[in-house]
Amino acid sequence: QVELVESGGGLVEAGGSLTLSCTASIRTFSSYAMGWFRQAPGKEREFVAAISWSGGRLSYADSVKGRFTISRDNGKNTVYLEMNSLKPEDTAVYYCAAELDIATIPPPGFSSWGQGTQVTVSS
Secondary structure, eight states, X not given: OOXXXXXXXXXXXXXXXXXXXXXXXXXXXXXXXXXXXXXXXXXXXXEEEEEOTTSOOEEEOTTTTTTEEEEEETTTTEEEEEEOSOOGGGOEEEEEEEEEOOXXXXXXOOOEEOOOEEEEEEO
């Protein structure tokens, strides 16, 4: 059973920054690839970023490249999403996801999901 808990969401003005955290209750956290997704009102959930078990392989959606940074601390079972230069279109519920690392980043699918944290960017 994998439990993922996101935190760090909130309200921020356009151009501002937020850092999301996701803490996982996984004994073998370092065996998992981790990802961030988001879902805006009325839209489908979309991929944001992913990171391999070691942090050595990263993947980003084109819409966030250069603004968002994914990282992880295996000692703390935590993955982070640093978001800079936020735009109103970044407003969404952000979800953390986990999948056993099979060397493809992002993995073809994620089997475990958190409950999400709301990020709202005002213009």
